[in-house]
Amino acid sequence: MTLLQIGPHAVQPPVVLAPMAGITNAPFRTLCREFSGGKGLFVSEMITTRALVERNEKTMQLIHFDETEKPRSIQLYGVDPDTVGKAVRMIAEEDLADHIDLNFGCPVPKVTRKGGGSALPYKRNLLRSILREAVANAGALPVTMKMRKGIDDDHITYLDAGRTAAEEGITAIALHGRTAAQHYGGTADWDAIARLKEHVPEIPVLGNGDIWSADDAKRMMRETGCDGVVVGRGCLGRPWLFGDLVAAFEGTATYAQPTLKEVAAVMLRHATLLGEWIGDEARGVIDFRKHVAWYTKGFSIGSEMRRGLAVTSSLDELDALLSELDLDQPWPAGADGPRGRTSGRNRVVLPDGWLDDPYDCAGVDAGAELDTSGG
Numbered sequence: 001m002t003l004l005q006i007g008p009h010a011v012q013p014p015v016v017l018a019p020m021a022g023i024t025n026a027p028f029r030t031l032c033r034e035f036s037g038g039k040g041l042f043v044s045e046m047i048t049t050r051a052l053v054e055r056n057e058k059t060m061q062l063i064h065f066d067e068t069e070k071p072r073s074i075q076l077y078g079v080d081p082d083t084v085g086k087a088v089r090m091i092a093e094e095d096l097a098d099h100i101d102l103n104f105g106c107p108v109p110k111v112t113r114k115g116g117g118s119a120l121p122y123k124r125n126l127l128r129s130i131l132r133e134a135v136a137n138a139g140a141l142p143v144t145m146k147m148r149k150g151i152d153d154d155h156i157t158y159l160d161a162g163r164t165a166a167e168e169g170i171t172a173i174a175l176h177g178r179t180a181a182q183h184y185g186g187t188a189d190w191d192a193i194a195r196l197k198e199h200v201p202e203i204p205v206l207g208n209g210d211i212w213s214a215d216d217a218k219r220m221m222r223e224t225g226c227d228g229v230v231v232g233r234g235c236l237g238r239p240w241l242f243g244d245l246v247a248a249f250e251g252t253a254t255y256a257q258p259t260l261k262e263v264a265a266v267m268l269r270h271a272t273l274l275g276e277w278i279g280d281e282a283r284g285v286i287d288f289r290k291h292v293a294w295y296t297k298g299f300s301i302g303s304e305m306r307r308g309l310a311v312t313s314s315l316d317e318l319d320a321l322l323s324e325l326d327l328d329q330p331w332p333a334g335a336d337g338p339r340g341r342t343s344g345r346n347r348v349v350l351p352d353g354w355l356d357d358p359y360d361c362a363g364v365d366a367g368a369e370l371d372t373s374g375g
Contacts, residue, residue, distance in 0.1 A: 004204060004228040006041065006099060007142025007171050009071045013249030014228030015040040015217065015242065016174070017235065018208060019075040019101065019146075021108075022290070026066055027273035031266065032235065033069070035256075036242035041073055046103055049078030049087035050369035063096055064277075071098035075146070077106065078130065079116045083369055085133035092139040102134060102170075104147040104161070105208075107180040109349040115364050118148040118180035119350055121161040126361040131168040142171040146208070146230070149192050151348050152181035155355065158192060162200045174206040174230045180348045184233070184341040194224040206230050213336050214241070214248035214255060233340030237294025239266065260299050261327035267295050271318055282313050294339055298332030301325060 004014030017024060017032055022045065029042040044062060051059040065072040074097040078084040084102075091097050104127070106117030121127050134143050145165055150156035158175055165173050175196050177188035188209025197205040207220045208230035217229045235241045240256040247254050258266075270291060275284025292309045301309075305321065312318040351364075 004041075004172075004206075006071075006144060006204070008140075009041070009099060009142065011041045011228065013039060013246055014206075014221075015245045015249070016206060016228060016230045017042040017242070018174075018230045018232035019043045019045050019103065020232055020236075021045050021106075023236070025062065025274075025277065026064055026069075027270060027277050028239065029069065030066055030273055031239035031270060032242045035240045036246050038068070039246050040242055041071065041099070042069070043073040043075050043101055046075050046077045046106065047087075048369065049076050049080075049083045052076070052087045053083060053090060065097070073097060073099040073101060075101040075103050076134075077103040077111065077116055078369060079114055079120060079126075079364055080369055081126070081129040081133040084130050085137045088134045088141075088143070089137035092137065092141050098141065100134065100138060100141055100143045101174075102130070102143065102145040104145055105174075105176050107148065107183050107348065112180060113349040113351060114369075115351050115354060119151060119348065119354065121147055121157040122151055122155055122355065122358055123361050123364070124160060124164065125359050126364055127161060128164050128168060129361075131165060131170060135169040143169070144172040144174065145170050146174040146176070148176045149179045149189060151350070151355075152179050158196055159199050162196050162205075166200045166203050170203065172204040172206060172227070173200065174208050176230075177207070177209040181346055183343060185343050190220055190224050193220070193226050197225045197227075204228060208232065210338075212338055214244040214253075217245055218248055233338070236340045237291055237297060238336075238339075239270075257331035259327065259331065260296075260325060260329040263295055263299075264322040264325065264327060267291070268315065268319055268322065271315060275315065281315055285313055285315060285318055288318075297339060298335035299325075299329055 004011040024045045032042055063074055076087055104121050111117035112119040147161055149158045162173055175193050177190055177192045193207040204227035206228040207224055207226040211217050211229055211231050212234045220229055244255040271285050271288040274287050275281040278284045289310050308321050
């Protein structure tokens with residue numbers, strides 16, 4: 001089985017849970033780890049560096065890790081080198097995590113309009129400054145980064161960004177094979193992942209995009225030569241996918257095909273964990289609502305029942321509705337396919353004049369930092 005080395009951390013199999021805002025909180029990471037037997041790397045949802053430095057209450061909750069999570073992995077988003085450096089130093093000095101990932105891949109407007117996420121690598125000097133500050137302040141912690149191909153087809157940045165990352169001491173790079181303009185539409189460009197691996201052979205390259213099954217993960221590694229995979233939307237409503245990935249890489253290829261009864265049990269546990277984490281059962285169940293459609297995709301469930309499941313506000317109510325379903329239904333054919341957002345945007349919201357000069361960083365400072373984390 002292939003071994004992925006992230007600094008001192010051996011990740012085996014070479015599988016990483018992609019940070020997803022509002023999704024990859026502690027309860028969801030717990031489910032994924034349980035199905036994987038603790039194997040793999042599971043990254044927190046996006047943490048804003050300004051909010052972390054200011055010790056924002058919501059942010060401090062988002063960086064809470066279960067005592068069984070090893071290594072603890074935090075993804076940071078920031079646009080100001082000084083603020084990023086302070087956040088990284090805080091994590092290192094206060095032992096808040098064992099691994100730091102930097103977000104240069106998020107395509108959502110609230111991030112790119114500030115020059116962050118997938119917009120940032122276009123500014124070559126700014127990217128280098130952020131990476132340098134992060135590595136300098138991380139101490140012994142490994143720093144990795146996740147990015148996209150570029151802003152759009154006319155502004156491709158991933159090869160330049162990859163070379164900069166290698167020069168500045170980044171431990172590994174994950175590439176989502178789409179541009180920011182594609183958002184989640186179209187097909188991920190796995191050839192770009194192969195080109196990046198050829199371009200920076202000295203550090204691990206991880207591939208991301210269109211991994212819907214364990215076989216997709218193996219195929220990506222085979223076709224691109226990448227050192228590991230990052231799995232995002234494919235595990236929505238399917239935390240057991242990480243068990244499939246372990247099986248695939250260990251050579252057993254025994255994949256989960258749960259009945260609706262088994263899926264319902266996971267749904268109830270997910271909602272329970274959210275309530276315990278938030279400290280309020282009703283809020284936990286309400287937060288869980290977004291997962292209902294993903295968990296039940298493909299099963300024969302009437303529209304009225306789906307609406308009912310999506311408005312529950314207590315565990316008893318959720319349990320009662322689930323018990324009314326035909327729980328003997330087998331795993332639906334085709335339910336292993338695409339899920340989550342699949343649309344493109346075509347237009348990326350950027351700061352005024354952002355594309356005028358790929359090296360000029362004027363106007364990008366601490367004022368561009370978001371003050372909240374997560375979704």
